[in-house]
Amino acid sequence: SAVISQKPSRDICQRGTSLTIQCQVDSQVTMMFWYRQQPGQSLTLIATANQGSEATYESGFVIDKFPISRPNLTFSTLTVSNMSPEDSSIYLCSVGQSSYEQYFGPGTRLTVT
Amino acid sequence: AQRVTQPEKLLSVFKGAPVELKCNYSYSGSPELFWYVQYSRQRLQLLLRHISRESIKGFTADLNKGETSFHLKKPFAQEEDSAMYYCALTRGYNKLIFGAGTRLAVHP
Numbered sequence A: 001s002a003v004i005s006q007k008p009s010r011d012i013c014q015r016g017t018s019l020t021i022q023c024q025v026d027s028q029v030t031m032m033f034w035y036r037q038q039p040g041q042s043l044t045l046i047a048t049a050n051q052g053s054e055a056t057y058e059s060g061f062v063i064d065k066f067p068i069s070r071p072n073l074t075f076s077t078l079t080v081s082n083m084s085p086e087d088s089s090i091y092l093c094s095v096g097q098s099s100y101e102q103y104f105g106p107g108t109r110l111t112v113t
Numbered sequence B: 001a002q003r004v005t006q007p008e009k010l011l012s013v014f015k016g017a018p019v020e021l022k023c024n025y026s027y028s029g030s031p032e033l034f035w036y037v038q039y040s041r042q043r044l045q046l047l048l049r050h051i052s053r054e055s056i057k058g059f060t061a062d063l064n065k066g067e068t069s070f071h072l073k074k075p076f077a078q079e080e081d082s083a084m085y086y087c088a089l090t091r092g093y094n095k096l097i098f099g100a101g102t103r104l105a106v107h108p
Helices: none
Strands: A004-007 A010-013 A019-025 A031-037 A043-050 A068-072 A075-080 A089-096 A102-104 A108-112 B003-005 B010-014 B019-021 B024-026 B032-038 B045-049 B072-074 B083-090 B096-098 B102-107
Touching: A004 A089, A019 A031, A019 A089, A019 A108, A031 A075, A043 A068, A043 A075, A043 B096, A075 A089, A102 B045, B003 B083, B003 B096, B010 B019, B019 B102
Parallel strands: A010 A108, B010 B102
Antiparallel strands: A004 A019, A019 A075, A031 A043, A031 A089, A068 A075, A089 A102, A089 A108, B003 B024, B019 B072, B032 B045, B032 B083, B083 B096, B083 B102
């Protein structure tokens, strides 16, 4: 298993600003993922954070809006840029282990006013 | 299009009653299907996956390729089963597609 922590756990931000969310894992992992869960909706994959290469974004998500860093095998950051109220969501980090099992962080609850 | 559908937002049952949380999927290929659960104030965690054919906390789920379903079942619900349940499939490389989720409420 993997233990994942995220910072901050929640934040309230003004529109037009940016927030960087950190994800720390207690072991080295190859694949890290970032998901978004908008209010009342399911989880949607934003991107896969690859160590040593650029993140791979899913349809509808772009690097300018959600830049991701993956400096090593235990850490990643997701930035939500130029925020609007529509970005109010829970952002979750997860890591993929073998056998297709994923472990999720506790999430970062973002409110944009 | 790859999709996971959970038709019920809320399923409310009494303790001891049978439970079935529905999940249907569309996927071109051989899917890997999972049930994830989120208890109150806890993080999302894997409950079971179809490939292992196991029973976890009394829950089972059978993949029915003909009906493209992966319903989660438990013969006798317990109050501690109250949680949010998400059906998910993987597109490969661990990328998960989640359903909208079903909230299970088990009443005493």
